Amino acid sequence: MRISFDVDDTLVYYGDDVAYEPNRVPWLLRPWFTEPLRAGTRALMRDLIRDGHEVWIYTTSLRDPWHMKCWLGFHGVKITDVINDTIHLTYLKKHGYQRGPSKLPSAWRIDLHVDDSEGVKWEGDEHGFHVVVVAPDDPEWTQKIRDAVARLASRD
Numbered sequence: 001m002r003i004s005f006d007v008d009d010t011l012v013y014y015g016d017d018v019a020y021e022p023n024r025v026p027w028l029l030r031p032w033f034t035e036p037l038r039a040g041t042r043a044l045m046r047d048l049i050r051d052g053h054e055v056w057i058y059t060t061s062l063r064d065p066w067h068m069k070c071w072l073g074f075h076g077v078k079i080t081d082v083i084n085d086t087i088h089l090t091y092l093k094k095h096g097y098q099r100g101p102s103k104l105p106s107a108w109r110i111d112l113h114v115d116d117s118e119g120v121k122w123e124g125d126e127h128g129f130h131v132v133v134v135a136p137d138d139p140e141w142t143q144k145i146r147d148a149v150a151r152l153a154s155r156d
Helices: 041-049 065-074 085-094 117-128 141-153
Strands: 002-005 054-058 082-085 111-116 129-132
Touching: 041 141, 054 065, 054 129, 065 082, 082 085, 082 117, 111 117, 111 141, 129 141
Parallel strands: 002 054, 002 111, 054 082, 111 129
Antiparallel strands: none
């Protein structure tokens, strides 16, 4: 199964009430890799990969795919690919969308997308892709994702 994750307010959140992973970025590179990774991300993604799933990033930001792969790699997570806003908009334009959804994971055969936005969930309902919404302050967010993965896997 392919599972994609949003970045802002899903994996990176600057609230005082959210715990972060220990910073595993080598100290010399920290000026270029400043974002904190939400606690629980490393174990969740490593477990998903160990169980045979592909982990992707799907963000509406302009973050560089290589930068995202390195950042998560420093945390011990080898993601498969990154879809940023440039890649997303290029796809929509190429396929004749005048005004497409903010995300379209099904275009990359992504089975489940994880996001903090209810709007993306509505787009998923409209465009036929699965979304699990996790709030930035939800302490059970990783279990919510594991449950969604199990539900989708049991349909196969």
